[in-house]
Amino acid sequence: MTQARPGQKVVVLGAGMVGIACALSLQQRGMAVSVVDPLGPGAATSHGNAGVLARSSLLPFNHPGLWTQLPGLLRGKNPGFRYSPRWMLDQWRWGLSFLGHARSSVFLETTTALDALIRHSGDVHHRWMTEAGVAHRRRDDGWLFLYRSEATFEAAAAGRETLARFGVRTRSLDADALHALEPHLKPVFRRALWVQDASSVDSPAEVVRGYAAWLQTLGGTLRIDKAQRLTRDAPGWTVHTASGMALAAEHLVIALGPWSRDFLREQLDLRLPMGFERGQHRHFRPANGASLNRPVYDTAGGYVMAPMAQGLRLTTGVELNAQHAPPHREQLEAAERAAREAMPLGERTEEADWLGSRPTLPDCRPMIGACPGRDGLWLAVGHQHIGFSTGPGTGELLAQLMLGEPTAVDPHPFRPQRFLCG
Structure with a gap:
């Protein structure tokens, strides 16, 4: 997988908490980021949650006691x-x-991984809320x-x-x-x-919108548009939208939440479980x-x-x-x-x-990282019901992987290769 360099273009598909967090983390590292979403920031899955940022969310639904229940x-x-x-x-x-x-063995791996991601996300959330002007929430x-x-x-x-x-x-x-x-x-x-x-926050959607507004002040672009088709070009990817735009970039990030499954199957014949x-x-x-x-x-x-x-x-x-x-x-x-x-x-x-x-993957962990066999394509999908708690950590981890930086969290439990082959 070709690593990203500051100054290169990145298109992020999805403007929920995870997509906006990925865009912010990349924009702050000098990438030229465009976000594409048909509804706008925080208008879909990120709108409907309890607004809790809790370390207790490290407990997955498929714990060992599930069999008796x-x-x-x-x-x-x-x-x-x-x-x-x-x-x-x-x-x-x-x-x-x-x-x-x-x-039990998977439960330990999942709780350890989610705890690290949630803790890191909490630290980033606290910093970002202040910088984005939404700490009062x-x-x-x-x-x-x-x-x-x-x-x-x-x-x-x-x-x-x-x-x-x-x-x-x-x-x-x-x-x-x-x-x-x-x-x-x-x-x-x-x-x-x-x-x-x-x-906790008093409006998850407004927090996401605050982050999106901050992204734009940093030079990022937000387009209310629907990605309809992808083409693979020599230097990267081109996203063709419903409005007729063609957005070319060296790197493409898929952060479409529950829409990721059908989009990746239709566009690239990738089958997410x-x-x-x-x-x-x-x-x-x-x-x-x-x-x-x-x-x-x-x-x-x-x-x-x-x-x-x-x-x-x-x-x-x-x-x-x-x-x-x-x-x-x-x-x-x-x-x-x-x-x-x-x-x-x-x-x-x-x-x-x-x-x-x-969107939930079988091990209750998101996919974060390079898509196997698709150079320049990156995945940040499958955050089940804790995308609000794990979004900023996901954005930071993805940006660190893309630019070859040391990672703040162990990326291995989140690798896309555990369910996708190259």
Whole structure:
């Protein structure tokens, strides 16, 4: 793979958190960067999340305990997990590979890799937010895992042990201590885990847009346009867009989130083993002056509720389904019912319900690095539901690999070669 040099042109496809982070990291190193996205920065997958930047996100869904949970999950007993049987049958290879990675050895490799990427991302986020003028959107008071019984708290002991092993600062709370932190939660929770190594923001989309505006002040270009066709030229790649533009560059970065799979298959016959963790959100006005100081995860209700600029954002758990399948509101309605048991929610806001897909590879790690057998093509895809927490670290790692710099994180666990051949 030919390394990049300062002054060369780079086209980044995708203006979510990951794409904008890649563009920023490259622009700051002297590359001439253009970002292409049909919707604009932070308008798609990066718009719909709980805005949490948490080291606790190092825990992948396919942990070794998944095997004992599987019968209940398949019976639909977990409010935070839904799936389409038709999609699972169609994507059985992805499903078997996902389950095959739920082993202790892979779990250790994944948690170690994700912890390093999340820690590095957190440092970069803090620096970038200040430089981009969006630091006022950040809170540094952690987030809460809520448990409705002592039994469910004890059942989560393995997760707490993993966090402790990686030095993630947490504090176990009883009902009184929880009430002191979040006095407007209803008294339905017996225990809580306060993850103190966490920040959150009041608008993930606005943070991405702030980064994109900063990118442009640094000389980067943002084009609201759709990449329709790629051609390989002697010096690099040309991106042909829906508006008729032809953008030539020595290097091309694919950071299209869930759209990466179909785009790479259609354009280059590259087949990513990618599944989709679909999720939804809805906003509410607080009732009777109630408020939250930080995001909370109701482990029994299967939802996260976070204070946002738009009000209280209620986000659902996971639905495994086709990316473009019609929305199923049952999971969102169930999350609302559970949330009303826990918080004085008022009316819904005028903002429409949101649905998005989080792209997940079988080992729950993103691909970051050079695409095998495609000189000048780089991948930053597959960040599942933690792209907001891992975006800046991804951008820095990709830029370091492209320019041959020492890397701040071990790139080996994220190498595209683990699923793609040259």
